[in-house]
Amino acid sequence: MKCTAFILILLAAALSISCSRQPKTFVLVLKPIAHGAAIVESSGGKQSAEVGTPLGQPVVVQVNDEQGNAVPGALVIMHGPNGVVFDPVASLTDSTGQSTINVSLGTIPGRYQLTASTATKTGKTAELKIEEIALGYQEMVGSQLNDQYCARCHNQESTPERVSNYDNLEVKPHPFTEGDTLNKMSDPDLAAIISHGGPALNKSPLMPPYGYTLSKSEIQALVAYIRMVSDPPYGAPGIVYAQQ
Amino acid sequence: MRPPDILETLRQKVFGDTVRTFGWISLLLLILLAIAPAKNFFADWHRYQRGYERLISKRSDAVTLRRHFEPGIQQIWLPEMGVVDRCTTCHTALKETTLMDVTKQPYRHHPDVPHKAEEFGCSICHRGQGTATTVEEAHQSTLAWEEPLLPAKYLESSCGQCHQQDLTGTPQLNLGRKMLAQYGCVHCHAVKRPDGTLITATDDPPSLAHIGVKTTREWIYAWLKDPQAYSTTATMPNFKLKDEDARDISAFLISSSTPAPLKLVQTSLDEAKKVKDDATLQTKAASLYGESFCASCHAVQNAAGNLVGGNIGPELTKVGSKVKLEWLQAWLRNPHDYDPPTGMPHYRFSEPEVGLLTGFLMGKSDSDLLANVHLDAATPEQIEHGKRLANDYGCASCHEINGIKRPENFAPELTKIGSKPVNQLAFAPGVPPTLHDYINAKIRQPRAFGPGLKMPQYTFTTTQVDALVNALLSHNERALTMPTAKTVAALPVSHYEPAGKAGQLINDLNCFECHTINGRGGDMAPDLTWEGSSVQREWLVQFFRNPNTLRPALIRRMPKFNLTDAEINTLTDYIMTVYQSPKIDRDSLPASGYSPGQVDLGKQLYYSKYGCQACHIIDTKQDKGYIGPTLTHVGSRLTAAWIYNWLKDPQALRSGTQEPKRNLSDDEALALTAFLMNQKGRESQEAKKR
Numbered sequence: 055m056k057c058t059a060f061i062l063i064l065l066a067a068a069l070s071i072s073c074s075r076q077p078k079t080f081v082l083v084l085k086p087i088a089h090g091a092a093i094v095e096s097s098g099g100k101q102s103a104e105v106g107t108p109l110g111q112p113v114v115v116q117v118n119d120e121q122g123n124a125v126p127g128a129l130v131i132m133h134g135p136n137g138v139v140f141d142p143v144a145s146l147t148d149s150t151g152q153s154t155i156n157v158s159l160g161t162i163p164g165r166y167q168l169t170a171s172t173a174t175k176t177g178k179t180a181e182l183k184i185e186e187i188a189l190g191y192q193e194m195v196g197s198q199l200n201d202q203y204c205a206r207c208h209n210q211e212s213t214p215e216r217v218s219n220y221d222n223l224e225v226k227p228h229p230f231t232e233g234d235t236l237n238k239m240s241d242p243d244l245a246a247i248i249s250h251g252g253p254a255l256n257k258s259p260l261m262p263p264y265g266y267t268l269s270k271s272e273i274q275a276l277v278a279y280i281r282m283v284s285d286p287p288y289g290a291p292g293i294v295y296a297q298q
Numbered sequence: 299m300r301p302p303d304i305l306e307t308l309r310q311k312v313f314g315d316t317v318r319t320f321g322w323i324s325l326l327l328l329i330l331l332a333i334a335p336a337k338n339f340f341a342d343w344h345r346y347q348r349g350y351e352r353l354i355s356k357r358s359d360a361v362t363l364r365r366h367f368e369p370g371i372q373q374i375w376l377p378e379m380g381v382v383d384r385c386t387t388c389h390t391a392l393k394e395t396t397l398m399d400v401t402k403q404p405y406r407h408h409p410d411v412p413h414k415a416e417e418f419g420c421s422i423c424h425r426g427q428g429t430a431t432t433v434e435e436a437h438q439s440t441l442a443w444e445e446p447l448l449p450a451k452y453l454e455s456s457c458g459q460c461h462q463q464d465l466t467g468t469p470q471l472n473l474g475r476k477m478l479a480q481y482g483c484v485h486c487h488a489v490k491r492p493d494g495t496l497i498t499a500t501d502d503p504p505s506l507a508h509i510g511v512k513t514t515r516e517w518i519y520a521w522l523k524d525p526q527a528y529s530t531t532a533t534m535p536n537f538k539l540k541d542e543d544a545r546d547i548s549a550f551l552i553s554s555s556t557p558a559p560l561k562l563v564q565t566s567l568d569e570a571k572k573v574k575d576d577a578t579l580q581t582k583a584a585s586l587y588g589e590s591f592c593a594s595c596h597a598v599q600n601a602a603g604n605l606v607g608g609n610i611g612p613e614l615t616k617v618g619s620k621v622k623l624e625w626l627q628a629w630l631r632n633p634h635d636y637d638p639p640t641g642m643p644h645y646r647f648s649e650p651e652v653g654l655l656t657g658f659l660m661g662k663s664d665s666d667l668l669a670n671v672h673l674d675a676a677t678p679e680q681i682e683h684g685k686r687l688a689n690d691y692g693c694a695s696c697h698e699i700n701g702i703k704r705p706e707n708f709a710p711e712l713t714k715i716g717s718k719p720v721n722q723l724a725f726a727p728g729v730p731p732t733l734h735d736y737i738n739a740k741i742r743q744p745r746a747f748g749p750g751l752k753m754p755q756y757t758f759t760t761t762q763v764d765a766l767v768n769a770l771l772s773h774n775e776r777a778l779t780m781p782t783a784k785t786v787a788a789l790p791v792s793h794y795e796p797a798g799k800a801g802q803l804i805n806d807l808n809c810f811e812c813h814t815i816n817g818r819g820g821d822m823a824p825d826l827t828w829e830g831s832s833v834q835r836e837w838l839v840q841f842f843r844n845p846n847t848l849r850p851a852l853i854r855r856m857p858k859f860n861l862t863d864a865e866i867n868t869l870t871d872y873i874m875t876v877y878q879s880p881k882i883d884r885d886s887l888p889a890s891g892y893s894p895g896q897v898d899l900g901k902q903l904y905y906s907k908y909g910c911q912a913c914h915i916i917d918t919k920q921d922k923g924y925i926g927p928t929l930t931h932v933g934s935r936l937t938a939a940w941i942y943n944w945l946k947d948p949q950a951l952r953s954g955t956q957e958p959k960r961n962l963s964d965d966e967a968l969a970l971t972a973f974l975m976n977q978k979g980r981e982s983q984e985a986k987k988r
Binding site: 106264 | 401406409410411412449450451453466467469470606760761764851853906907908909911912913922923924925949954956957958959960961
């Protein structure tokens with residue numbers, strides 16, 4: 055009998071040791087003061103940042119009631135794929151009905167779908183999907199080159215510091231987010247246009263050739279970047295084929 | 299049964315006779331022998347390799363993948379760099395491009411980076427323990443090993459171990475290094491590059507030797523308490539001073555200040571005082587502020603709260619609450635009188651202009667800033683205490699202060715901070731025990747590490763802090779011991795000084811703040827190293843008289859310095875003779891006399907084949923592109939030789955320029971040159987007709 059008791063005690067001790075090794079997690083419980091009916095994005099969607107680094111701008115979401123008025127004090131909870139860090143994960147909306155969340159994306163390059171949710175009066179949850187892009191090394195180099203060489207014409211957005219040339223061009227360049235057009239072009243086609251200019255594919259000569267200025271790997275990096283930011287997302291032909 | 303009885307029966311059962319004893323001992327031996335293979339079989343890496351085989355067996359290219367796969371412990375051994383990395387034992391698919399869709403570790407494909415694992419190993423970039431064969435020992439900080447894997451956001455620091463120059467692929471590291479020099483870190487902390495050169499500061503903290511002439515004790519007090527309250531972009535950090543400490547330091551600074559010779563012109567002072575209440579004068583002053591392109595360097599907060607303007611000089615939103623009227627008018631007349639090494643150019647303003655601008659700037663004030671600052675006259679004890687505090691906080695590391703010597707090695711040297719052993723660090727509560735978390739926390743909240751610490755509080759964003767951590771982690775033992783064949787040295791710092799009378803003028807106008815010449819200077823305006831090969835003399839003279847912008851889309855522009863004809867001649871002569879490219883002969887191509895056929899061919903190439911109108915304007919009615927400079931007058935601005943060489947290879951003349959090289963044939967380049975040299979502007983063409 056004593057033996058069994060001794061073994062039992064030993065087992066219990068072992069069990070408690072193995073349990074205590076698990077990290078303790080504290081869950082901070084916030085109590086909502088109010089409930090909204092819907093959650094909408096104010097700003098911060100569709101950004102891109104290097105893998106593992108914080109997004110340049112925080113994600114701002116707003117909770118509204120049935121009439122579309124902002125609701126202060128509603129609880130907003132963020133979810134995301136593995137590796138995404140939210141600061142804070144759960145928050146109450148401020149006096150303007152908004153919640154500001156700093157987001158760091160995970161270590162795998164690609165698109166991240168984040169979800170912001172809030173509990174409604176009826177006990178259901180209202181959800182909002184936000185998409186962000188994590189750039190791997192190649193895409194990040196591509197984004198730098200895009201800033202230096204491409205964005206002045208291909209990006210329609212104009213700021214006083216950096217005026218866009220888009221509106222001045224007779225033949226409009228394709229913004230790199232324009233997935234409907236760019237996704238139909240193969241990687242070698244994109245690389246050819248970048249290297250040899252528009253005329254290489256019977257397109258406008260307003261697109262100059264960059265093949266003598268950029269290296270092969272830089273052009274590949276640009277293609278990788280263009281693929282990463284395209285909307286709708288680009289699916290590599292091989293994988294699409296395999297799924298069918 | 300009592301315990302001794304149990305033991306007795308057990309002994310008889312096991313060792314009852316020789317055969318039994320032999321049997322049991324053999325069994326024990328067998329079990330002991332099985333331990334080693336069993337441990338091997340259950341090892342982490344074995345499990346992962348079996349997992350990998352299962353993973354690839356279901357794929358269509360399983361045969362190829364299996365052929366690439368080598369079972370057993372793998373190792374990359376690079377003795378000259380001290381690398382023994384067994385990471386590839388578990389990370390089996392690093393080179394398999396067909397496994398791009400696999401996101402499960404340790405089977406992820408390694409992204410394309412410029413270096414091969416066979417040449418550099420893994421731990422040079424990722425840190426961690428290369429020789430380990432268990433997951434925990436390889437990745438985490440354990441008792442025997444305190445160098446955990448670097449998080450993804452700090453990986454760029456590893457590039458900085460060998461590359462001392464900026465790289466396209468390391469924006470974080472580039473930013474961090476720039477900040478080290480820009481935010482005064484290296485004024486207190488010495489940081490040496492692996493080649494032994496010190497990182498030099500690029501900021502220019504003002505001398506406080508004559509501070510009493512420039513500003514009031516009340517402003518100094520408010521500034522010391524919270525520099526960012528005066529200007530959100532201030533680089534001076536917050537020392538979190540107590541009220542009485544700020545009071546005493548301000549008392550000491552005012553008492554140690556010596557008079558500076560300020561030229562006072564009564565008419566300008568009177569004019570300045572009038573601006574405040576005169577709307578027409580204010581409009582006039584505002585347009586002078588705009589025409590002088592003060593906003594190219596100085597920012598002002600607009601009504602919406604956004605900063606508009608450059609960041610080379612200090613923000614001017616509340617400058618009227620800071621400086622004294624007498625000082626400001628003298629400063630605007632010639633800033634070098636007060637502070638010889640200042641970056642502010644010597645505008646040759648007329649006296650009425652000085653008065654107007656002084657009045658206009660004095661109006662930019664904030665009555666709230668000093669509303670609650672009431673200081674009694676300082677006592678000698680307070681001044682003495684202020685001096686002690688200024689010594690303690692190392693104020694003289696950045697600023698010149700009368701009566702205090704610049705301290706040597708005021709703060710710890712950071713040359714090896716990136717490999718500092720964790721057991722030598724004192725962590726603040728709540729900071730994870732890793733080096734990168736320590737550095738991060740130390741920059742974010744330096745005063746949380748204990749009472750009495752002197753490091754001030756900076757206001758950095760998360761991205762800025764991460765960038766600084768990247769830069770600091772790159773300064774480590776490994777960087778110092780890296781074989782020189784593997785390293786890329788930093789660009790040497792240029793100490794170029796232009797000579798003679800023109801050199802004095804160039805320094806008086808502070809051309810280097812915006813333009814680079816021979817490797818020295820800023821990057822806001824074009825590099826002028828080869829300006830003499832590039833432009834025609836007559837154009838340059840006109841440009842100095844009236845600097846019209848060449849790029850309509852730019853808001854930062856060259857100011858008009860009101861130079862005299864003699865000054866313009868001196869500068870132009872110097873530029874035309876000294877700033878010549880050895881590869882371009884100015885006179886190799888004529889300025890005019892091209893055949894109409896050549897010009898026509900050039901026009902066709904310009905508009906049809908090469909689509910130059912996408913970025914440049916020649917015909918103002920039809921062309922719209924404004925990325926490149928306007929070319930309406932290019933024939934009277936540039937030399938033909940420069941145009942020809944530029945068209946052949948723009949990057950060779952100005953690296954990083956947006957215009958791509960097009961591999962033009964000699965004939966095409968010549969035809970385009972002919973067409974462009976024909977663009978002399980409408981006025982000169984009309985003059986020709988007459």
